[in-house]
Amino acid sequence: MKNNMHFSNGKNKMHNNKDITDKQYIYAVARIRSKELTLFGKSDIEQLISCSTEMECLRILTDKGWGKDGSHTSEQILTSEREKTWELLKELVEDISVFNTFLYGNDYHNLKAAIKQVYRGTKGHNLYMSNCTLDPEVIIKAVSEHDFSLLPEYMRDIAEEAYQIQLRTGDSQLCDIVLDKAALDSIYAYGKESGNELISQYVELKVAAANINIAIRSVKTNKDEEFLKRALSECESLDINKLIECAIEGMEAIYDFLATTVYFEGVPALMESSQAFERWCDNLIINYIRPQKYNPFTLSPLAAYLLARENEIKTVRILLSGKRNDISDDIIRERLREMYV
């Protein structure tokens, strides 16, 4: 799939892009300014770290308004926080498709889940993610009836390919790779077409980071060139052909190559561990979006708030997981992301 593919019919795409580039979102940004006050800062995170148990953390989170009635476990609380963020954004923008960049990943996850369920002959809806551009029921129907015309045009061919791979070869990993690459391609192409600088830069970082992670993992698991060609997505800031060559040579070649790119500052983190590199990427995105705290117009502060909330939820998840597994405070602190506020 090429990066310059088109997602929807021209009319919708133009309408959405016009919304993204022309609208000032004055009301929405003003509300987000107030909402930013409730985002966790360093002191809130330190307060959570100082808790001795996960339960104590959950109590503090509940006191701070996290979760909904009936959400008791950490996962329930985190899920409800993500839901709250999307409910707010749906309230603030007339057309939620301006955030499609952040939703396409969930569509492809749902497609993956549906194909796996059909292959295994199982049923259940707990595998599917909400907040996506396509109703999961449509995806389930398309896969179970093998009628991909129900899906949007940009998804049909790739859904058919992944379906055939899974059902004919039973190779779940290959099926995942095909869909993961398609998801990255979709996110990248929509982000670049959006005309919004923040979203465009976000997708650039996201795809480049994903490519680097895939290359590193493929070296560790001795994957061949064919695998890399199927898995890596094109992006402007990283020459994937060069990355593939380096991945075949080994880890040192990847480090040397990255040292010549705009991601050179991430090399020490990459040498440390893939988790450290992931943290470096997350921090890079947060540092990039931070100036949006002072931008009173456009979609960018809203997108920044969404990314800040995702970052906050991820940070709290890491923290809760650390507390659950009795990991020392210092190690938990090392794993945490920088906060937006």
Added chain:
Amino acid sequence: MEALNNYGIVLALLGAALAALVPGMASAKAVSMGGIAGAGVIAEDPSLFGKVLILQLLPGTQGIYGLIIAFITFSQIGVLGGSSDISFVKGALYFAACLPMIIVGYTSAIRQANASVASIGTVAKKPDQFGKAMIFPAMVETYAILAVLISILAVSGVTGLNI
């Protein structure tokens, strides 16, 4: 030239009408922008209504200044009573005298609205910084005031010219 002199009053009236119209339109848009941002803040924290209202109203002054210029011009050219016998050149000068208010009134109202919206965002996050936040849009007012002063001086000055 004699025939053209009949259009002196037209030009003068056009200048006065535009002085009321253009800054008025800009102020309406500007106050609306402030109102939209204000509504967003009030939705989250109604206690900020008073502070947000002041910031919303700041860019509304250009419309008032435009009205003043229009009113002064009307009274000078005899539309509100007296002689309306104005030469073409004098009519053109009245029109030119209204231009600072027409142009600066429009641009300053829109720019001030941007500053007001940004300050409303500041007040939403730090209500105790209202005083400082108000200064930023208020600074834009300077240029609207300069424009209205120049227009008043020019309109009054043109009246005294014997042309």
